Amino acid sequence: MPRRTATMLASTLVLIALLCAGVFFPVPYAEMSPGPTVNTLGEADGEPVLQVSGHKTYPTSGNLNMTTVRVTGADYRMNLVEAVYGWLAHDSVVVPHDTLYPNGKTEEQSTQENAEEFSQSQESAKVAALGQLGIPVASRVVVSSVQKDSPAEGTLHAGDVIKAVDGAPVRQPQDVAKYVTKHKPKERVVFTIVPAKDAAAAEKAGREPTTTQQVTITTRTSDEGDRAIVGIQAGTDHTFPFTVDIKLADVGGPSAGLMFSLGIVDKLTPGDLTGGRFVAGTGTIDDAGKVGPIGGIEMKLVGARKAGARYFLTPADNCAAAASDTPEGLTLIKVNTIKDAMASLEKVREGATTGFPSCSAG
Structure with missing residues (x-):
């Protein structure tokens, strides 16, 4: 065989071997790409995304679209060819697998966590929206969850309202940990609570619960060994003056909070926030209306523009x-x-294209 032919054959075989290795050799990366956008003023799966009962609503127009990101599953193993293609593509981002699924988190665990964050974001969106409109919302500190095999198991229950710890009034969730950690492990801590069933009955009857109970729990050492705990997660529960339901399936995480809150404001006020224009956006939101950062911003921008958005919050x-x-x-x-x-949407309604608080690369 001529030397030139042998060299070309060898090179071809090496190339084939490299391609095969690229296809079959997994790499520790995952991919993010633009997901669907949903108009919070419109419908999803045939029903309104925002449904209000017990309060006057007004017609809306235009778009206030929440944006999403698609990610590869926790069990998906990307190969080298896919990773290289993702790095070169403009409409996807390749990131280390642990960025999306840290500490070996499974897809089921990630889905559950995202569902919980999505539920909490809806609550905060409602509170922030009503706060913006000057509509008061009653709140209370509750037991969000009880850790299995913890000192509190069987004594405290999810939904119990925490009124005080060792006689000190509890006004926000972090107060609970502050008071509990004043103790040493194996010391007793006294909770003043309204049992979940009594709190629910009082809320249904439209009154404040009047009956409280005191329960005593012996603390134990945390898994880290640095403090006393009882094994509960405290959170905030709200009593709304009317019903606001957010109907949207197959979406998780907290990043739609801002757009939900703006959609609620638009539904509850005359006129249009957008002036009929296409606005999209993203951002977490807390009860006070503060907007927080999210992941996958580049992919959300691409998805929003493809959907027709001209402005992005x-x-x-x-x-x-x-x-x-x-x-x-x-x-x-x-x-x-x-x-x-809200201030920027006023300019959007007027048709402004400049003069907004701007983003700059840095």
Whole structure:
């Protein structure tokens, strides 16, 4: 065989071997890509995303779209060829697998966590929206969950209202840990509670619960060995003056909070927040209306622009990443709070294309 032919054959075989290795050799990466966007003022699966009963609502127009990101599953093993293609593609991002699934988190665990965050984001979106409108919302500190085989198991239950710890009034969830950790392990701590069933009955009857109980729990050492615990997670429960339901399946995580809250405000006030224009956005939101950062901002921008958005409400902490690669025709608007977003939407209604709080690459 001529030397040239032998060299070409050898090179071809090496190339084939490398391609095979690329296809079959898994790499520790995962992929993020643009997910669907949903108009919070519109419908999903044939029913309104936002449903209000017990309060007057008003017609809306335009779009206030929440945005999503698709990710590969925890068990999916990307090969080298797919990783290289993802790195080169403009509409996807390849990230270390542990970025999406840290500490060996399974897909089931991630889904459950995302569902819990999504539920909490809906509650905060409602509180923030009503706060923006000056509508009071009653809140209380409750037992969110009880750790299995913990000192509190069988004594405290999810939904119990925590009124005091060792006689000290509890006004926010972090108060519970503050008071419990004043104790040493194996010391007793006294909780003043309203049992969940009594609290639910009082809420249904439209009154404040009047009956409280005191329960005593002996603390134990935390798994880290650095403090006393009883094994509960405290959270906040709200009593709304009317019903606001958010109907949206197959979505998880907290990043739709801002857009849900703006959609609720639009439904409850005359006129249109957008002036009929297409606005998309993202951002977590807390009860006070503060907007927080999210992941996958680049993919959300791409998804929003493909859907037709012209304006994008961007959490301030995501601004630098968003400004570094903004799709053509999309105006970024920096927001720190729901109040910021409302002020900018007033300019959107007027047809402004400049003068918004801007994002800059940095």
